[in-house]
Amino acid sequence: MRRVFGTPIVDYLPALVLWLLTAGYLVTAYGYSVESRVMPALVAWSMLALLMLDLISRTQTRFGRALTRWLNPAAAQVEAASPDRDTARRQFAAVLWLAGLATALLLIGVLYAVPVYVAASLRLRGRRSYTVCLAAGAGMALLVWLLFAVLLQINLYPGLLFGGA
């Protein structure tokens, strides 16, 4: 893997992405009135400085190592190594499952998304039998309905496709 100042490029990514986000935030802040932007701008400028220190502390230079020793001693022991292919695949899958549930809740609503998600997750990830998956899905939907709709009197979201706004 390509290295910059003795550190794999991937290890700079979190601080670099956050730095760019903060820069964008700062630019947006300067579009507001002076009163509105005082605190956001103050925090964003401080963030840019802190993130620059974080980036430098990740380098294997003398100054970088000294910074790590002073401000992030524990981080030196846990340098984020790039994950192996299998771990990366599982990370991607876990995030995808979550995004899938959030999207399903938005589109088809709570009472359909919950059983579908639970049953699909148990079947595809847990390799459980169809009977167990269907029973768990239905049980979970019943639990959610009893707890939130009956007990707490909350109108469960029907989903954009079924009249939700």
Next chain:
Amino acid sequence: MLHVWLSGIEGLLQLRELTFLALGMAIGLVFGAIPGLGGSTALALLMPLTYGLEPFTALALSGGVMGAVPMGGSITAILLNAPGTAPNAATCIDGYPLAQQGKAGLAIGAAASANSLGGIIGTISVLAVLPVAKELVLLFGPPEFFLLAILGLVVVATTSRGKMLRGLVTGGFGLMVAFIGYDNVSGDVRFTYGVEYLWDGVRLVPALIGLFAVAEMINLMVKGGAVARDAGTVKITRTMSGVIETFRHPGTVLRGSLVGTVVGAIPGVGGVVASFLSYSLTVQASKDPDSFGKGNIEGVIAPEAAINAKDCSALIPTLAFGIPGGAEMAVFLGILVLHGLQPGPLMLIQNQTEIYGLVWALTASCILASCIGLLLIRPLAMVTLIESEVLAPIVICIALVGSFAIDGQIGNVVVTAVFGILGYLMLRFDYPRLTVVVALVLGGTAERSFHQAMMMNNGSWSIFVDRWVSALLLAVIVILLGSPALRILTRRVRKRPIAVEEPQT
């Protein structure tokens, strides 16, 4: 004074009051244990139902809820790393590693007893402080609130186990998120990029559910297996050991309770600061600070003692000045007004029986809810043995639906999912998540207080050093920020070999 205390107890020891106290406790435990709900939701849902009750009965019900919520919250914080309520997030730091080591019973036992002791010490403090409450609250003005918010962030960052820089970075990120939405000072709507949901800002509870419950479930899905790393080591028989552990650390309990009492009495600061401050001070006072975050029982005791003590002392500003200490107290204020009780200095004179009855109800609820928590340890600890393929989808579903249920906004689901992914990335890249929580809680207070302080002093920054309380807070912040450098310098001085004069031959 004694007869007023006794009349409060007498009023509470009626069958109807005790029944409603027990009902409130049961509701509090359930609402506390479900991430996303918590005391404010429970009280808000109960508020219209209390309308037909006598004021004293309504207060017994409310006291039951408020006293039991922290215990319910600590159970899920320890077992699933999913804090039921925001202040319980501090309990996760050491409670969850203990559950992973198969010591869930020990952790819940310690949490339950610390809860009770914290509640008792908090009550004693309230009884002592209530008569002189006015002076204590009036010490804090806008500059002090601003500096207290910054201090909260710095304290948590400096105790982020050797990751102060990253702690400050995530704290700054949390503040940036906290500034999203309608600005009360200027009337501008900031950083919403056209999304109407964001006008009210990023809601704390959905973000918190994402950062902890969902992020931890993603982590579990990636790693596979169960929460308890080794199923064979789950010992549920050590519940009493947890109780004993609490009594073996009286200093931690006392420190946590006092922190909770002081912080609780300051309006707008809230339980999150109390629990994290208590945790941080315990880490700093410990002879073995490196053991925290890896399953140190003191890391469970300290925040739990603070949370319940805070609940008691938060009554001071609410009752004495009508200034709610947090969301839960704000809803409780509504219940008081609904029953014709007008909070303020007059209430301290006219409604003493109700006030002390409420204090006793809160204390009884703290103790009884802890006992119930102890009884439930065995079935609850079994949760840590459930495989991730089964546990993760269930917890994620409840977390997302729970976040929607807070105020019926579907945007909450998106916030929870986004913060869940963000929380996982922070875990993966070794950034502390706790400073984000503290920043989200204190961001609004910090900005509002900053503007008020500047207006008070015609835009001059000298207000932060002119008043002795703010000058003291500023000094503590500077010392904490300089502490890593001081520590290294001290270590170097200690390591330097002492020059020994060689004897002349």
